[in-house]
């Protein structure tokens with residue numbers, strides 16, 4: 001059966017000069033971890049250097065918009081900072097987030113070219129799911145438009161755990177890992193920003 005749905009061929013060229021962040025929630029980590037791995041896989045495959053990939057985590061998806069906004073603002077500050085040796089870790093430290101990966105003083109002094117926000121919302125018995133999904137999607141769009149940095153929408157809003165597993169490439173249907181699409185989109189948008 002011909003697959004119609006999907007992003008089509010990735011338009012990623014040489015990502016070696018890009019600086020990309022992944023900000024992910026820690027709810028539903030079995031699915032999250034696979035999505036993050038998929039995003040990183042396609043970032044690296046497009047030539048983004050490991051040291052130019054910063055990973056930050058937040059408790060849940062509701063915290064994603066603020067974390068993305070703060071991380072990008074900190075990277076801008078870092079880029080503009082003088083030789084006072086203000087380290088990225090100082091700038092990126094945040095009470096809501098745990099910074100892993102290469103966010104350290106050695107990070108390149110440039111703002112992020114794209115940020116991938118990853119979360120998994122699984123519908124429960126209440127309206128909590130709808131309110132978080134609505135707030136986070138509007139929040140991420142606002143951060144993107146206000147800041148000008150491409151924010152790749154990696155929020156899965158699924159009705160069952162199985163739907164989430166499927167979209168992380170962990171199901172039985174052979175569905176691909178959607179995180180890979182987000183990695184490719186980050187490279188494409190990051191490069192386009194420079195055109």
Ligand SMILES: O=Nc1c(NC[C@H](O)[C@H](O)[C@H](O)CO)[nH]c(=O)[nH]c1=O
Nearest residue numbers: 025027059060061062119120121122
């Ligand atoms: O409730 N379900 C979920 C959830 N709730 C926590 C919320 O995002 C936030 O962290 C807290 O409300 C505290 O602000 N966060 C998710 O990422 N996925 C869920 O499925």
